Amino acid sequence: MPPSIQFAFVVHNHQPIGNLDWVIGQACEQAYLPFLEALQRHPGVTVGLHQTGPLLKWMDERRPDIFDLVRALADAGQVEIVTGAMYEPILPVIPQRDQVGQIRQMTGYLEQRFGQSPRGGWLAERIWEPSLPGALAEAGIVYTLLDQRHFQAAGTADENSLGYFITEDQGATVAVFPINETLRCGIPFEPPEKSIDYLRSLATDGGDRLAVFADDGEKFGDWPGTHDWVYGQGWLEQFFSLVEANGDWLRPTTLGAYLDSHPPQGRIYLPCASYPEMEKWSGGFWRHFLARYSEANVMHKKMLWVSDLVARAFPESGRSVDAEAAASARDDLWRGQCNCPYWHGVFGGLYLPHLRAANYRHLLRAERTAIAALPARRSPPAVAHLDLDADGREEAMLRSAHLGLVVHSVGGAIMLLEDYRRDWNLQATLARRPERYHEEMRAKAAEKGEPLDEFRYDWHPRWSALDHFFGAGTTLEAMADARWLEQGDFVTGSYGWKRVSGRDAGVILHRDGHVWVGDWWAPVALEKEIRLARDRAAAAVSLRVANLGDRDAELWLGSEWNLALSGPRGEGRGYHVAGAAAGLDLDARAEHQRLDDLALVDPWLDLSVRFQFGQPTDVWTFPVETVSQGVETIDKIFQHSAVILHWGISVGPGESWETDFTLTLEALQS
DSSP: OOOBEEEEEEEEEOOOTTOOHHHHHHHIIIIIHHHHHHHHTOTTOOEEEEEOHHHHHHHHHHOHHHHHHHHHHHHTTSEEEOEEOTTOOOGGGSOHHHHHHHHHHHHHHHHHHHSOOOOEEEOGGGOBOTTHHHHHHHTTOOEEEEEHHHHHHTTOOGGGOSSOEEEEETTEEEEEEEEOHHHHHHTTTSOHHHHHHHHHHHOBSSOOOEEEEEEEGGGTTTSTTHHIIIIISOHHHHHHHHHHHTTTTEEEOOHHHHHHHSOOSOBOOOOSBOOHHHHHHHTSSTTHHHHHOHHHHHHHHHHHHHHHHHHHHSOSSSSOOOHHHHHHHHHHHHHTTOSGGGOOSSSOGGGOHHHHHHHHHHHHHHHHHHHHHSOGGGSOOSEEEEOTTOSSSOEEEEEOSSEEEEEOSBTTOEEEEEETTTTEETTOOOOOOOOTTHHHHHHHHHHTTOOOOOOOOOSSOOOBSEEEEBOTTOOHHHHHTTOOOBOBSOSSSBOEEEEOOSSSEEEEEEEEEEEEETTEEEEEEEEEEEEEOSSSSEEEEEEEEEEOSSSOEEEEEEEEEEEOOSOSSSTTOEEEOTTOSSOBOTTOOEEEEEEEEEEEEEGGGTEEEEEEEEEEEEEEEEEEEEEEEOSSOEEEEEEEEEEEEEEEEEEOTTOEEEEEEEEEEEOOOO
8 A cells, every 4th residue: 555644624714703794795605605515526525614603603694505514514524513712712811711611602502503512622813822721621622723833832843743742731631733834835825736745745654644734714715816716726626636536545534533543642732822924923922912002902901801790790600690691791701802803913803993893892791781780789889990901000990870981090091981872982992003014015115106105103092081282383284194292291191090079980180290381391280080970971071281380381282082983984974063064074184163062973873972162172183094914905994083172271370271071972863
């Protein structure tokens, strides 16, 4: 008999929570369905198939034909169903109770729908940390797949990555299969014969080696240019035919079957790692995204806070709980753990506003369900001290029946602004920051004679209630392009704060700082009070500026608000000013003078975000838009609307100036 080798082919299909229907539908037509149809035409080929919970539930509802085809292939023994965490979180960065809960939920769903009891588990983005075996084993995972990079980092030679190993933590074990990097990079981009020849080169007389291909199913038709190559030009048909034609030495198998018939190559301990592209994007370690992007970190820490709240409201043992409410809260929490908006690579991820909004929507639903189930004495207080974002500084959390705010001590800024009626975080904003690939974009554009002038970078988080002091000549354009000269030290300075007394939830923030007035570094105190109304979705804000110096101070004060609605234009969205005939789009650069009120209107959310000013106020508005890298595109994305309230003020020595305004969230009139 000729030398032989066993070959496992594993496909991972994923669509994130909140993705657009047309995007998922396109992936079904371009990749998922034609792949399965080709597989059905080649009964000699077996495949491991992992499809994430969001995609499965979407297909179950909208594309039952694909669902039925997967079930038929599983019944025929051609598909080994692979489980995972239901909503595709990065497992190491969610609590272990959620790790185990999500995997068990997914496995139960797959057993019910496809009649298999999966033993293998897919790890989102193949993110590995050494503590994972405990949760995987507890959830019933027998094996998982990791990139060859993981094993190389552990000192294993490539020729030894043709089987599987056992790893453990605290005595809990799991089998780990190396994904062959040559196959992963070559399939389906190289001619099919090249991969077959490579597999032949790995064959041995004993035939005990296993070569594993595993990667995204979107490569097979949904990535740009791949549909014509894979199906139009017949790559997949040719590859499957070659696998069958070489059956005398190339033996298709599943990971479960190989595990049952072959011993491990040994025990191994793997360091924190992922696939090479992810390590490049993250700077070597996935958690670096939480340091690089404050927005991802805030969402992650909000998720952890909600997870603790849900665990308190619905304990696994002890007091009796409402089973339906518990299931609903956990499902929303787990949906809010979907990994995509927590990081950024060649795909949009964090840069896609609808993905951030979807995660927050589910986290807020879980929060509301949990609070409704808690005894009043155990509910979060109206005003709480906590270090939500884990930066070593305490924030103030304000809550009413209608709104939730988290105010950071740096800048005295609102970093969460949550509408409980709509389960919407208006502070799901994103700052513009330099990315490593921006220089490459500039260089390529310059080569084509099409210079890019789209890059604007922010020097502070795009949160709200930030206090600016502008210099003479500052313009709307300078603000919009982040090219103005800040005169004060308040935006990134530290504020002290105390709770407001009275019925309403509120805080008073205070900073003694300085502002350049000509060549004078003027000592200035700023006091900012934020108070939530009890009976409606409204926040009252007052600002008081005191001159602590011995000269007159001519100051130009600004209050910056960054507000994320569902989109910039269309369907009635826009800025509305009392008495104006028509509104401007939410991505409009505009100057307004001496306004009494201004509203941001979004019919899709049934929401009007209305500023009402205690004195006539000048306002600048502009869009915050980012430039990011797609697979083959440069993506300019509207992130949110910036609203800058500003006042020219004159304050004598020892004197103060103050103003107030209200931010109200209202339903639109029918």
